[in-house]
Amino acid sequence: MMLISPLHPPLEKSGAVFIEAAGWRQAQSFGDPEGELQAARQAVALADLSASARILVEGERAASVVQEALQVDAAVLEIGAGLDAGSFGVYRLRPDQVFVHGSAGQAGELLAALEREAGAGPPFTTVTDMTHGKAEIAVIGPQAAELLSRLCGLDFSEVHFPNLSARQSSVAKTHQLILRHHLGDVTTFALIGDRSLGAYLWQTALEAGSDMKVRPIGLQALSNLAGTS
Amino acid sequence: MLGSAVQRLIHLFGVLPGRRAVVLAANDDGWRVAADLLAAGADLAAVADERGGDQAPDFAHKLAGEGVPVFWKHTIQSAYGGKRLRRVDVRPVDGGSAITLECDLLAVSVGWGPANGLLYQAGAKISYREDRNEFLADHLPPGIFAAGRVMGVHGVEAELADGKRAGESAGKFAPGSLHLDPSLRSGNAPHSVPGIPNDSSPPESLHVAPGTSHPPTSLSPRSGFAQGMPRTSNRISVPGSGKQFVCYCEDVTLKDLKTAIAEGYDSLELLKRYSTISMGPCQGKMCSANTIHLCARENGWSVEQTGATTARPPMTPVRLGVLAGQNMEPVRHSPVHDRHLAAGARMMVAGLWMRPEHYGDPQAEVQAVRQRVGLIDVSTLGKLRLTGPGAPALLNKMYVNKWLKLDVGRVRYGVMCNDEGVITDDGVTGRLGEFEWYTTTTSSGAASVYEYIQWWAQSGWGEGVHIHNVTENFAAFNLAGPHSREVLANLTGADISNHDFPYMHVRQIEVAGVHCMVFRIGFTGELSYEIHCPAGAGPHLWDALLAAGEPHGITPFGVEAQRILRLEKAHIIVGQDTDALTDPLSADMAWIVKHDKDNFLGNRPLKRIADQGPVQKLVGFTMQSPGVVPEEGLQIVRRSDTAGSQIANPGLEIIGWVTSSRLSPTLGKAIGLCWIPAAMADTEGTEFTIRRNGSLLTGRVHHGAFYDPEGARLRS
Numbered sequence: 036m037m038l039i040s041p042l043h044p045p046l047e048k049s050g051a052v053f054i055e056a057a058g059w060r061q062a063q064s065f066g067d068p069e070g071e072l073q074a075a076r077q078a079v080a081l082a083d084l085s086a087s088a089r090i091l092v093e094g095e096r097a098a099s100v101v102q103e104a105l106q107v108d109a110a111v112l113e114i115g116a117g118l119d120a121g122s123f124g125v126y127r128l129r130p131d132q133v134f135v136h137g138s139a140g141q142a143g144e145l146l147a148a149l150e151r152e153a154g155a156g157p158p159f160t161t162v163t164d165m166t167h168g169k170a171e172i173a174v175i176g177p178q179a180a181e182l183l184s185r186l187c188g189l190d191f192s193e194v195h196f197p198n199l200s201a202r203q204s205s206v207a208k209t210h211q212l213i214l215r216h217h218l219g220d221v222t223t224f225a226l227i228g229d230r231s232l233g234a235y236l237w238q239t240a241l242e243a244g245s246d247m248k249v250r251p252i253g254l255q256a257l258s259n260l261a262g263t264s
Numbered sequence: 265m266l267g268s269a270v271q272r273l274i275h276l277f278g279v280l281p282g283r284r285a286v287v288l289a290a291n292d293d294g295w296r297v298a299a300d301l302l303a304a305g306a307d308l309a310a311v312a313d314e315r316g317g318d319q320a321p322d323f324a325h326k327l328a329g330e331g332v333p334v335f336w337k338h339t340i341q342s343a344y345g346g347k348r349l350r351r352v353d354v355r356p357v358d359g360g361s362a363i364t365l366e367c368d369l370l371a372v373s374v375g376w377g378p379a380n381g382l383l384y385q386a387g388a389k390i391s392y393r394e395d396r397n398e399f400l401a402d403h404l405p406p407g408i409f410a411a412g413r414v415m416g417v418h419g420v421e422a423e424l425a426d427g428k429r430a431g432e433s434a435g436k437f438a439p440g441s442l443h444l445d446p447s448l449r450s451g452n453a454p455h456s457v458p459g460i461p462n463d464s465s466p467p468e469s470l471h472v473a474p475g476t477s478h479p480p481t482s483l484s485p486r487s488g489f490a491q492g493m494p495r496t497s498n499r500i501s502v503p504g505s506g507k508q509f510v511c512y513c514e515d516v517t518l519k520d521l522k523t524a525i526a527e528g529y530d531s532l533e534l535l536k537r538y539s540t541i542s543m544g545p546c547q548g549k550m551c552s553a554n555t556i557h558l559c560a561r562e563n564g565w566s567v568e569q570t571g572a573t574t575a576r577p578p579m580t581p582v583r584l585g586v587l588a589g590q591n592m593e594p595v596r597h598s599p600v601h602d603r604h605l606a607a608g609a610r611m612m613v614a615g616l617w618m619r620p621e622h623y624g625d626p627q628a629e630v631q632a633v634r635q636r637v638g639l640i641d642v643s644t645l646g647k648l649r650l651t652g653p654g655a656p657a658l659l660n661k662m663y664v665n666k667w668l669k670l671d672v673g674r675v676r677y678g679v680m681c682n683d684e685g686v687i688t689d690d691g692v693t694g695r696l697g698e699f700e701w702y703t704t705t706t707s708s709g710a711a712s713v714y715e716y717i718q719w720w721a722q723s724g725w726g727e728g729v730h731i732h733n734v735t736e737n738f739a740a741f742n743l744a745g746p747h748s749r750e751v752l753a754n755l756t757g758a759d760i761s762n763h764d765f766p767y768m769h770v771r772q773i774e775v776a777g778v779h780c781m782v783f784r785i786g787f788t789g790e791l792s793y794e795i796h797c798p799a800g801a802g803p804h805l806w807d808a809l810l811a812a813g814e815p816h817g818i819t820p821f822g823v824e825a826q827r828i829l830r831l832e833k834a835h836i837i838v839g840q841d842t843d844a845l846t847d848p849l850s851a852d853m854a855w856i857v858k859h860d861k862d863n864f865l866g867n868r869p870l871k872r873i874a875d876q877g878p879v880q881k882l883v884g885f886t887m888q889s890p891g892v893v894p895e896e897g898l899q900i901v902r903r904s905d906t907a908g909s910q911i912a913n914p915g916l917e918i919i920g921w922v923t924s925s926r927l928s929p930t931l932g933k934a935i936g937l938c939w940i941p942a943a944m945a946d947t948e949g950t951e952f953t954i955r956r957n958g959s960l961l962t963g964r965v966h967h968g969a970f971y972d973p974e975g976a977r978l979r980s
Contacts, residue, residue: 036777038800044602059800086800093730159699161651161730167798168737186592207592230736230799231596231617242590 040085041170041233057140059086064253071252079176080252088137094160097133104152117199126201142166170233172226182244207239218260267297267373274304282369290314290497294373295324309367312338375496378414384575392567397496409434500557511551513544525562598643599739599802617644620822627929629821637745638821646710647735650701654728664857675768681866685847694770710735739802744792747816754812767979776808786978789833828926832971834884841923850878881945884966890933894954898922901955
């Protein structure tokens, strides 16, 4: 069985070459990995990250549960701030809500660790796997903020929305959790919203950035970007 | 016509707006208009200047010396004409007899209204300058820099110099500047805010003719402008007997304003809203300043005391093309949306969702479910996950039925009301574990029910419970029909026999290799399994179910077939069969309201309704003519002597309406649900009248489900 991203239909229309990775059918490229990489480095690109692991931890102990389970300094995070723990990221959304963002295929491992810690003691903590409920679109490149500004009223400047931080806002009339988490040295925002709206948002972002030559990119280009330092 | 408009037509478009012009001036700009008209070939009938000759510049006198009739200290009394201007009356500003001048153009230059809307919106403090008769900024907020006429600076070169200063200040203020001057962070930028030189004289010595795209005429001076001279007249109106329009967009006259103020709409904001002045296409650019003066004059206030109205975006009109720009109408797709398209489904809009209405033949889809097996995508259902020891107590308050003793693995149907006892939603809830509950809502109610429960949880009922909207996490498919167990059995190793997995139970089992929650419930009235799986696995499971069902003649079915199937069972759809006044007692669901539990939403009003008895009731009906299906929404009527005067229904009184109706392929006759008076509804077989296109049809009250009223099939 292969898991299917909510963006699969529009990716297919865009000519994606698919592979199976971490149990998901994912776009390896759109036929021109080098061109995709250049688009992300020099202009703006979109990538489907819906296969990423997404786990919400809620409760008075949420931050300490994440801290103990994943061995990160989650308890000191301010609201909206995040940290990069290498293979996953942690973002504090509310005093009692922490969002854990992992790579594709990592949900089970993270979930198990978090649930184990959540069950360790009162008051009760709820761990919810949101992986399947969300579409995730990465907006990557030096013009990412400009593209997003056409869809959202937030200030995307690094001063007001620094790397490793989270905001929640309306993007193209849909509610999105927005993470800023650069890929290597390339500006990157992740839009995380309802799965059912993913295809709509993907298409809308492509249209909004058409004059900027926005283009979809696949795992191959993403992997090269992530290796940039 | 404004003098600047005349100049724009001449210099930008090469259009001469009149052959014989009269120019009214109250500043030097009016004389430049006169000069431009002459240079463009127009005949000048006269220039009327509200000022005396001693206040006019040299070039004005030179122009007068060249034979142009000039009327010092004169203004325009009246203008005459039909489709175009024919003549104007010119009279002394201090009164006296008027002189009539033939003309086809009146160019007016009596003042400047700075376009300071953006400064207002930015929070600038703008005051009235009595010495200049203008509203000008005297304090700018930090980070705001302004230049040009909004700061009282006129003339191209002066404006350029002012703009350069403002730009340099803004550059120094910008983040990252290497030479940030802390003083610039104050709202009073050093160059001009004041912006106007301390002597309040505009830097007019560099003045050139307005417009930069044309060479100045020989009479356009570059020097010699009188320092400190106001450019804007404080003369607002000229007494007279005709209509005096203040707002040209909205046709508001001076008399209208006076009347409004006399009626008590004396503040500027009230006056604006009452008279609609300044609310037309120009958004006050032509009339605001005059209105403020007139309001001040009528109230006996100063202009400063009168103030100005609030400036709001947009500063300039927005083109329809901008509003109609990129389409941003969100649409929701189910995890198996592309499967529906591939199967040739006719899609329908359901809220933001796209759902398959049918796959070609909804009647056949109904029969497939009744006789074999069908599969419907119900991923659109709202899905809430409640965790914590407080969950059952919260559910007990939110729903009208009981939840405290529901065992793990059991499922119960629930009806939710608001605190007026009105039905807001319904759905099933399963207890998945000691502290884990899973609730489904109607597709349209997912967001609102979640917010509603959250609201009450955060208002004191949420002790020990967390609520998550997991609607999108799960794809959900209903496998329904007498062969559904066999189909499911092909895909799971779990025991799904009626004994081990009975009606109204939930199991967490593997189906086609996917961990699923399977609810044995029956909206369609058949043996059925509602299978919820991680959304990413939805396409795989959908394909697997259809493949496993192929030997049994499985058919995907859409919303239309589902509506027929549920109607055959007389199940309601919230929002279709209920409205904003419907309570469960009137909806013939008294059985679900448990008054013998602690307080719950709707408890008191439902007790009152129970005591008094419903006035109207929702009941099933069949038709005397079984093949006639009355459309949903038709009126149910009865003859009444007192209703004889009704135009729409002469002699008829409306007593109810049809909410649902279909031709049942299973029963071969029309069936439906309707609201009628409770007294009629209580007796099976009672006949009533449905009015349809002027003719009267007979329906009969039907109690209970039309199909399998004992529920044997769904329990099989």
